[in-house]
Every structure is written in C-alpha cells, then in structure tokens.
Amino acid sequence: MELSLASxxxxxxxxxxxxxxxxxxxxxxxxxxxVELVDAGARNVVxxxxxxxxxxxTGLGVLVxxxxxxxxxxGRFGLVCSKEPLLKIFRITALDQVFPIYPTIEAATExxxxxxxxx
Amino acid sequence: xATVRLSFSPAPVHVRTARLVGVAVAxxxxxxxxxxxxxxxxxxxxxxxxxALHNQYGLPDLxxxxxxxxxxxAVRVIDHAPIEASVGLAKLPPDELADESLTDEALTTGVGFxxxxxxxxxxEVRPVEDGPGTQVRMVxxxxxx
Numbered sequence: 001m002e003l004s005l006a007s008x009x010x011x012x013x014x015x016x017x018x019x020x021x022x023x024x025x026x027x028x029x030x031x032x033x034x035v036e037l038v039d040a041g042a043r044n045v046v047x048x049x050x051x052x053x054x055x056x057x058t059g060l061g062v063l064v065x066x067x068x069x070x071x072x073x074x075g076r077f078g079l080v081c082s083k084e085p086l087l088k089i090f091r092i093t094a095l096d097q098v099f100p101i102y103p104t105i106e107a108a109t110e111x112x113x114x115x116x117x118x119x
Numbered sequence: 120x121a122t123v124r125l126s127f128s129p130a131p132v133h134v135r136t137a138r139l140v141g142v143a144v145a146x147x148x149x150x151x152x153x154x155x156x157x158x159x160x161x162x163x164x165x166x167x168x169x170x171a172l173h174n175q176y177g178l179p180d181l182x183x184x185x186x187x188x189x190x191x192x193a194v195r196v197i198d199h200a201p202i203e204a205s206v207g208l209a210k211l212p213p214d215e216l217a218d219e220s221l222t223d224e225a226l227t228t229g230v231g232f233x234x235x236x237x238x239x240x241x242x243e244v245r246p247v248e249d250g251p252g253t254q255v256r257m258v259x260x261x262x263x264x
Contacts, residue, residue: 057231092237
C-alpha cells in the first residue's frame with residue numbers, strides 16, 4: 001500500500017497519522033511533511049504509526065531526523081505504536097531507547113514532560 | 120541454482136518490487152508464515168543498501184536478487200560497488216543513534232545493518248567472485264519439500 005499522511009491537532013499536539021509502507025522510496029515524503037510541520041511551528045509532534053504496514057531503515061532514519069530537528073527547536077517528539085512487529089524493529093535497532101514510544105495517542109498527548117510511557 | 124532471478128535498475132521505487140517477489144517466492148518455497156515479515160524486511164534492507172551504494176558511486180548497473188529454494192530458502196542480493204564501500208557496516212550503540220554529529224546516511228546504514236543482523240540468523244556478506252561488488256546472502260529454513 002502507498003504511503004498515506006494526515007495531520008491533526010490533539011490536546012495541543014500535532015499528530016501525524018502515517019499509513020502504508022515507509023521505505024526508501026516513500027520516506028522522503030514523510031521527511032518533507034515532518035519538516036513542513038516543524039517549519040510551520042509545530043513543537044509537540046506525535047507520529048502515529050498505527051496504520052504502518054512496513055517500516056525500513058530509511059523510515060527510521062527520517063523519524064530520528066525529525067526528533068533531532070525538534071530537539072534543536074526545544075520541541076518534543078513521540079511515537080505511537082502498539083504493533084509487535086514494528087516494536088521488534090525498534091528493539092533490534094535499539095531505537096526503543098531513543099524514542100518515547102506510547103501505546104495510544106491519548107498516552108502520548110497526556111505525557112506532559114515527554115519522558116515516555118510509565119512502565 | 121537460482122529458481123527466480125530479478126534484476127532492477129538502482130532506483131528506490133524498485134525495492135518494493137523486489138520485496139514483493141522475494142516474499143512471494145519464499146511463501147511458495149515453504150518458508151513459515153511467521154517468518155515472512157522478516158524475509159520482507161531483510162530483502163528490502165539488502166536491496167536498499169545495494170541501491171544506495173550504486174547511487175553513491177554513480178553506477179547505472181542493475182542490482183540482482185537471486186532466490187533459490189533447493190534445501191532452504193536462500194536469497195542473494197548482489198551489487199557492483201567497490202568493495203571498500205561495504206566495510207562501513209557497523210551496528211550503532213543507542214547513545215550514538217541520536218547523536219547530532221551522526222549523518223542521516225550513516226544512521227540509516229547502521230540501522231539497516233542492525234536490522235539485517237537482527238532478523239537473519241544465517242547472514243553472509245562477502246565480495247562477488249568476478250569484478251567489484253558485494254553479495255549479501257540470507258538463508259531461511261523451509262517447512263516442506
């Protein structure tokens with residue numbers, strides 16, 4: 001399935017819903033959209049991976065790039081993901097120690113200090 | 120002997136095609152259903168790496184994917200970039216992943232290798248026998264013959 005991107009505002013957070021396949025071909029569009037959101041002033045960005053069917057290293061690189069961009073701008077970045085195959089990708093790459101990953105959008109937007117989900 | 124062989128010009132858009140073919144042949148070969156996501160990801164990473172190397176060196180040569188199902192399911196992804204380019208494969212520790220000085224390319228390469236090494240038990244990266252280039256060989260067990 002092709003990449004789909006839709007953004008909305010939830011509790012003062014910009015939520016970007018991503019769907020389909022994020023790979024070496026489609027990742028540049030995801031990067032573009034994230035850059036646009038930050039350039040437009042978004043500082044609390046949550047990327048919802050609920051609709052993602054495939055995610056590769058290029059996609060992961062784009063997410064890390066967005067997190068760095070927001071860090072420089074004193075913003076916050078989080079991911080919403082509850083699918084085990086995707087969570088395994090984050091564990092294997094050790095990126096689960098880099099991103100705050102939340103099970104739901106509610107959990108991501110309620111986490112005031114961006115410290116990640118309570119364990 | 121290869122049962123299916125696919126060659127494609129080094130463009131990102133074709134990596135998805137390689138993944139789809141690789142998974143279709145894996146399924147037909149008898150690779151367990153629960154391994155297919157890993158097969159899809161690993162073939163994608165190996166092809167992404169090959170495409171990136173060809174683009175980095177301005178090589179128009181085709182990237183080749185050979186799928187063979189003789190005793191197990193073996194996939195070889197072959198590029199034609201200079202060998203020294205392949206040496207930069209290294210898994211990155213977590214504290215370096217978010218480091219500001221790490222370039223996007225280095226990050227993606229390191230993460231791509233971590234995924235290959237993490238998802239493929241039987242993985243081999245070595246020079247091709249004739250001319251410049253590297254082959255990434257990945258093997259998965261099959262359930263029925």
